[in-house]
Amino acid sequence: MCELLGMSANVPTDICFSFSGFLHRGGGTGPHRDGWGIAFYEAGGYRDFRDPHPSVDSPIARLIRDYPIKSHVVISHIRQANVGQVKLANTHPFTREMWGRPWCYAHNGQLSEAWQELPLSFYQPVGTTDSEHAFCWLMGELRQAFPEPPQDPESLWCHLHRLCEQLRGLGVFNLLLADGEHLYTYCSSKLAHITRRAPFGQASLSDAELNVNFAEHTTPNDVVSVIATEPLTDNEDWVRMEPGELLVWRDGEIQGRFKT
């Protein structure tokens, strides 16, 4: 299995604190030694950093931890391989362009062999994972249903929820997906979230000896939500998502909620 980390914020925010804890799970406090990646949507675009080596030893991961990239939406993943060998092409997050937007995706879980029969159209996998195949199928289905961005975004979200439910029918499918504005989080077995807003307090990482007083790094209007496979701090109340639940995040707030 793998672990997921996502962020949605109403102001450009760096994820250095959460990432510090998360990267320890990539071969340090956790067994996820088979690669890691992180994707940032910044005001001016999209970029991702991926490495097929354990995050705890990776010079690129250290750079990300120490070089604050400010972003509205972040998706990160550390991998413990099941389907597909350990190599860069199998390292999440994956990305494809649709409607002139870079869509980004990371998956935690494992699908039954039937994933190989999910029909592909516009998008083809580069690597050999069930995760990327499912992503290409999902994006192809969305693009066939919505050749253009829909006027009514709820119709897209509703369709996305149905597609996620279909994938959950094939096994464990916890998802982070983003289009640069929205972050979509779907829970099949395990995802938790926390929203930080004024009055901000102290947080202390579960996986590393690090504390932060968010009041020193924020303004009163900031809203920052973090979503992770397992809570990253041990002194805050994380909310666990329900199996079959899709949340649509924008600017740190929940904009849509779909359930089985």
Add this chain to the structure above:
Amino acid sequence: MCELLGMSANVPTDICFSFSGFLHRGGGTGPHRDGWGIAFYEAGGYRDFRDPHPSVDSPIARLIRDYPIKSHVVISHIRQANVGQVKLANTHPFTREMWGRPWCYAHNGQLSEAWQELPLSFYQPVGTTDSEHAFCWLMGELRQAFPEPPQDPESLWCHLHRLCEQLRGLGVFNLLLADGEHLYTYCSSKLAHITRRAPFGQASLSDAELNVNFAEHTTPNDVVSVIATEPLTDNEDWVRMEPGELLVWRDGEIQGRFKT
């Protein structure tokens, strides 16, 4: 204008030496302060690093210079903006997936306003540059002509040359394009290349005080070709490409040559 740097090699090779000189042109010895990027094809996949800040000041560029990523094919670009503001979405190289392969592209030059009429199909630009629009057009035309990878790669190369000639009709269009196996270099006004093979000698950078004795870092069968807007060393004989010429590189060797 911008500057381009490419590499094709028959063994995984790091580009630290060439990149050391190249990144000095990004705000140091050259005026290209508006961002930079580099893409690597490694045995196991593809990744790129992009930054909208001058390469000479960029911590990510320093990491790339000091962290040898071994690759068969590399494309790099430093930007001096003309069309499109300075932001991440306008930072080369650009990438799109076709046939389950990540295609990567960087452009040096400027097109007349007619670029806006180049019709798009599968691929849409994320940013606002003439370069990315031309890339999306080019990839769409290739995909329409070849829905599947052709049995005969020469037919693809020949079609690509015709499309490049069409873009050269719109202005200055120097191109680096790669599909992970081949590197395609097209010259509209300025591109030079050098192939290094045994017996290897010394090389000395034009833009920084750095010498390397390639004999110490290679084996007798290595073949490494470097392609750049301007020669990067001052003690080797670089070959300048002719306007209208497309070269197809694989494993450091020229596999195809197309002329006007």
